[in-house]
Amino acid sequence: MHTSFVKIIHFSRLVKISGRLREFNYKKNNNAGDYVFDVDTADDRGNRIFFRLSKNDNEWSISAKQTIPEWIGQHIQQLVSELEEGILTN
Known part of the structure; x- marks a missing residue:
């Protein structure tokens, strides 16, 4: 077997x-x-x-089924940086 x-x-x-x-x-x-x-x-x-x-x-891209607020779209690089740092520490 x-x-x-x-x-996860x-x-x-x-x-x-x-x-x-x-x-x-963040969840892979x-x-x-x-x-x-998924965030x-x-x-x-x-x-x-x-x-x-x-x-x-x-290159990182963002997608969603709902409308994303401006404050998320304007800070995508910051969110990606946090994602990559989180991957390294976990």
């Missing part, structure tokens, strides 16, 4: 955006590819915002 395990990578990072500290939860999506992370955070009213960060041709 052969049993294989896939390590997930972590949270606190990121200061527009003068406010926000928590971003093993079904979607090697460099695909969620909360807006000012407490509503959850879900989006995906994926790496293609050495």
Whole structure:
């Protein structure tokens, strides 16, 4: 009998955006590819915002089924930096 395990990578990072500290939860999506992370955070009213960060041709891109607020889109490099740092420490 052969049993294989896939390590689940997930972590949270606190990121200061527009003068406010926000928590971003990162989870590696093993079904979607090697460099695909599902991310969620909360807006000012407490509503959850879900989006995906994926790496293609050495460049990170963001995608979502819902409209992404400007404060996320404007700080994509900061979120990617936190993602890469989180991968190294976990």
